[in-house]
Amino acid sequence: GLVTCATVGEQIVYEIGDPRAYLLPDVVCDFTQVTLEQVGEHRVSVSGARGLPPTDSYKVSATYPDGNRITASFLMGGIDAPAKGQVVADAILKKVAGLFQQLGMAPFRDTSVEVLGSESTYGANARRADTREVVVKIAALHDDKKALGLFAREIAQAATGMAPGLSGLVGGRPKPFPRIRLFSTLVEKSAVTATVDLDGNTQSVDIPTGQVFDASALPQDTDYGTANDDTDTDTTVPLVKLAWARSGDKGNHANIGVIARKAEYLPYLNAALTEQSVATYMQHVLDPDAGSVHRWSMPGMNAFNFLLKNSLGGGGIASLRIDPQGKAFAQQLLDMPVKVSNEIAKTLTENE
Structure with missing residues (x-):
């Protein structure tokens, strides 16, 4: 609930691209000259926003299926927990890849191993490799749902047959589910007819065509x-x-x-x-x-x-x-x- 120049400022810069031209349905917003002033307790004055007319395009976001994915997580505890977790994850993926080859299945399209608690999300900037408790997250992508079922089976067996310290699967045995991808594009307003359905009567609505957006x-x-x-x-x-x-x-x-x-x-x-x-x-x-x-x-x-x-x-x-x-x-x-x-x-x- 804190309202300060810092908290308000963080919201303004949150999830934007070019701050000179943030494309919205009814305006192109320019954030570059926005100023913030603390004018009271939990009161911030926001001023200086400028705008351009709406563009001649609509943003269209579409989704489509693109294979299947699965995610499994388990606890690894003890000395050298991050290293043990990585070895176990690599071994599981290697074993499943071998099963795919034996059964004539295609390989994984993509895999991801993250040892949570060792700062793996920091890449080369990570500092902690000495923690004795981590969660190992393995995710995989494949076009065949049955292939990911083999992966789930191997994960379930890992707790009793692999490195000591491997404990309960977070969320239980994993299940594959469809991977949905997003596709965004611009469509000229002139190519779209807007209508309103009121009490069963469909009426066309005239929409201003907007102006061509010139980034230069x-x-x-x-x-x-x-x-x-x-x-x-x-x-x-x-x-x-x-x-x-x-x-x-x-x-x-x-x-x-x-x-x-x-x-x-x-x-x-x-x-x-x-x-x-x-x-x-x-x-x-x-x-x-x-x-x-x-x-x-x-x-x-x-x-x-x-x-x-x-x-x-x-x-x-x-x-x-x-x-x-x-x-x-x-x-x-x-x-x-x-x-x-x-x-x-x-x-x-x-x-x-």
Whole structure:
């Protein structure tokens, strides 16, 4: 229930793409000049939003079946729990793959193993490998539902016939179910007839055609500048000391909005949070072939928005990951080291 510039700001940067042009049914919204002001307890004034007329297109989202998926999770406890969990998961997938080959079945289309509790979702940035209790999550994709039934059978046997410390299946024996994928596209309004059915009478409704959206006419991105060379040091602090952040999904893409706690931090954030540096830090979630990072400035809020394209393994219920909507991406980025002046580092330390 807390209403502050931080909580409101996080909602504004949540699940957006280009903040200069957020496409909505009735307007194209420009968030770049939005400003926030705390005007009372649990009261924040939001101003500066601008807009363009609606476009000449509708956004259409369609779903379609694309194979079958299954997810199994189990507890692994004891010394070297993360390593044991990984070995067990690999062994199960290898055994099932061998059964497929013997039976003339196609191999898995995709698999995912995540050792939860060892910071596996952090990729190379993980710090904890010494925990003695983890949950091992295995997900698999296959066109044949019967093939995933073999996988479920092997998972059920693992508790009594594999590594010591393997305990109860989370949620019981897994079952395969259809994988549903999302396809989004734009359709010209002129190609769609809108109607209203009232008491059995269908009537056509005239809809304004809107205006053609010209991305090249959008304003140039704001440059916050960088810190002067004479104040540069080797002192770093985690991003969380300098900013708030919030992340979410857009289909197979994810966004991370970063809001500076103070305007004086912007030059340091600008220098540290480049498209390339964020792509490198978050490379464990980006598709190796189609993944990319784009950055925009939101000067009204002293903020940046990052769009991580093709970073969710298919996104939503199509993804085999434990975080298919990128909800934890911002929390990962908040650990990224940012170079600051000695003066800022000293002030942060004194305020702790």
